[in-house]
Structure formats: structure tokens, C-alpha cells
Amino acid sequence: MSQTQERPAAGATLPTAAASTDTLTLGVVGLGYVGLPTAVAFVAGGGRVIGYDVSEPRRTAIAHGEVDLLPRDLDRLAGLQGDDRFVVTGDADRLAEADAIIVCVPTPVDHHLTPDLTALSSACQAVVERARPGQLLVLTSTTYVGTTRDLLDGPLRARGLEPGVDVFVAFSPERIDPANVDFPVEATPRVVGGLTPACTRRAAEVLRRTAPLVHQVSSPEAAEMAKLHENTFRAVNIAYVNEVADVCQRLGLDVTEVIGAAATKPYGFMRFTPGPGVGGHCIPCDPHYLLWQLRADRTEAPVVDATMRAIAARPGRIVQRARDVLAEAGTALAGARVLVFGVSYKPGVADIRESPALEIIDRLRRSGAEVSYADPYVKAISSDVIAVDDGVLISTDQPWRRAWDLVIAHTLHPGEDTHWLAHAGLVLDATYQLPAGVGTRV
Secondary structure, three states, X not given: OOHHHHOOOOOEEEOOOOOOOOOOEEEEEOOOOOHHHHHHHHXXXXXXXXXXXXXXXXXXXXXXXXXXOOHHHHHHHHHHOOOOOEEEEOOHHHHHHOOEEEEOOOOOEOOOOOEOOHHHHHHHHHHHHHOOOOOEEEEOOOOOOOHHHHHHHHHHHHOOOOEOOOEEEEEOOOOOOOOOOOOOHHHOOEEEEEOOHHHHHHHXXXXXXXXXXXXXXXXXXXXXXXHHHHHHHHHHHHHHHHHHHHHHHHXXXXXXXXXXXXXXXXXXXXXXXXXXXXOOOOOOOHHHHHHHHHHHOOOOOHHHHHHHHHHHHHHHHHHHHHHHHHHHOOOOOOOOEEEXXXXXXXXXXXXXXXXXXXXXXXXXXXXXXEEEEEOOOOOEEEOOOOOOOOOEEEOOOOHHHOOOOEEEEOOOXXXXXXXXXXXXXXXXXXXXXXXXXXXXXX
């Protein structure tokens, strides 16, 4: 059959497959916020996993169950300790045992907003060096368009392994939303695009073991761009709704009332809510992979560029509002006792990667404020994350027992007691979630 005839039609969607009775061994490279829940879900679906992570502290944390997972996945992980269906290792040679390998390593940006491909390049090199005939290799880390060909296709061919014949190669972007109980791995559709039709089919067969739907596209590039589009779309809307919040504040309007009214429209509107900024492993980073690639081609994306500049400016806006609120009460920011309430990038997780709270704390401290924070999920912030004189910043216990000149509500975790904020004096609500009358919104 010709390649054109074999290739799945773009947009084709596969129905959910019944759990396979064939035991397939999956190699998962990178056991972080994406790789670990993926691995646990795969074992729950009847497979076997060899999880490879270069970090010994991470492997130890997994062995002790001291990781940030949904409660259900924590229970699953606890039940897998000592089970040969779930092997965690720092030995990359074990990957040769796998029938399929999924690469789930971080793809951050550096201080210059340039993609940092160190971990991804290293992971792909390790996989290529150990690839064997018949294996499926799936890249899931969000990155620039063309990465799958650059880091897997070319190096495999250099080894004499032809994708689609000797090995199978595809890109299927991760879709993990930490702490979201409504959309765990098994409830979230996947997109996949292979280097050949045979690659796409093979990848879809494996992904169907944990995904309710697998949407096939014509190439890895289409799948790579789909992921960039997903997260850039969110970035644009978040930047816009934060701007709407600023406009409403200046006009003396309640932005939540305005958004609630607009959301009654049953078509053509998607609800986004304002906040202190954007954090985590996706929105603050992924659009920069697109901008970086376009700059190399001297192609402009003015909406995306303006979006990311607005997102970068948001923590500064929070600090300026803190300064204004204190000034209105006759207190200078320099020397003020300020509490940042909640520092993780979203409720229900311990993840502080790219959290706006980090820049907010840093800016407040550089302005002379005496800054503390309280977060039950984040017990300490080390000096490698934020500039701290004594090497570590410890979460304040029972913050309601202390007097603050200002409390900035940054992240409100599920089930957390916030009633004391009504009696905390000056409160700046950057979450837009506190009850009416409690604090001043940004």
C-alpha cells in the first residue's frame, strides 16, 4: 500500500480500546509531573513500566511516596512499591527492555527566554543510543516545531534505523493538569502524529491503553504545533482577562461581575478569570518556543509577543498595587510587614515553577519590605529559586497569629481556612476569589 493510502486522515479519532491482554513494557523517561502519572496510569491499564529518571532525589521521593500526585494516583503508587510491574531506575540501559518509550522531560526557558533543550537533548540521545528494532519512541515534551525530526529521526537514521520500518517514532503532546481530578490521564484525549503512517498507527495503539480518544494528525510537526497553539491560546486569554481586570479597577467596576455577565452568552465566549500571573511548566514557557523559532525565520507574531510581555509584567503590577494600597493607609512599602498567602503556581499543588509569587516576593524584598509567606504545600523556598539571605525561606506557621501591614492573597488551596483574612487588616486579593468585602482586588 502506498504511503498516501496508509496515512491516517488528519482529524481521524480512534474509539476507546478495551484493555489489552498483552503485557506491554513502557519505558518512561522523566518521572516528573507528566511522566509519573503517565507511568502509574499505564500500569493500572495492565502494562509494565520501566521508569527512568536521572535524579536520585526524585527516585527516592517516588519510593517513599513523597510526590505531588492526585490522591488516587498516590494510592496506586503506594500499591506498586515492590511490584515488578513498576521499576524505577537511574540505569538508562534498562530502556532497551521496553517495547515503547515515552520521553517526558522538562523543556523550560532560560533567563533570556530562550528554550533550554539540555534535558530534552540528553534524554533523546539516551533513547536513540539504546533504541532497538521494533521499538516505539514517542516524544511528549512541549517544544519547537521540528524537534521530533531533529532529535529522533536524524540520529536514528545515523544509526541505521529507519523510522516506520525498523523503529517507530511519533510526537504526542502531554496533557497533564496537576490537581485536576476531572481530567486525569485516562480521561484526557491525546493527539499523535508519526513520521510515517505506520508510526502513527503504532503510537495510537499504545496511547489508547490510557487515553479515551486518540486524535491522529498527519505529521509530528502538526502535533507539535497543536500543543503550542493550545497553550498560547490560554496565554493570550489570560493576559487579556488580566488587562480587563485592570480596566475594571480603574473604572470602579467589579471584574467578576462583568465576567459573570459575559459568561451567560451561550456561544462565542470562553470564561477566563484574572489572577496574580502565570506559573507552572506550560504557559510561561511554551509560547516562547514558538517566538524563538519564528525570530530565527524573521517572522513576527505580534499578538503572542504582546501577550508574553504582558504576562511578564503582571507580578510587577501586583507589587505596584501593594505599594498603592499601603500608601492609601499611610504606610510605606519599605519596612512594611507583608505576607504572601500561598506561593504555588496553582491551588492544590506544591509546584512553584515559574510561580508569580517568587517574583512578587523578590520585588517586595528589594523594595525594603519584610516579606514572609504561608503555604501548607510549600514548606520552604531555597536560595536556588529565590534570593534569600540565610539560604532558605520557611513557610510561616499559623499566619493568623501575627500582625501584618498587608496580606497578598496569591494562591488559595482547596479546604484552606481563609476566614481569618476578613480580620487581617489590609488584604490585596490577587486571586479574585475572596468573598465580597474581604480585601481589595488587584
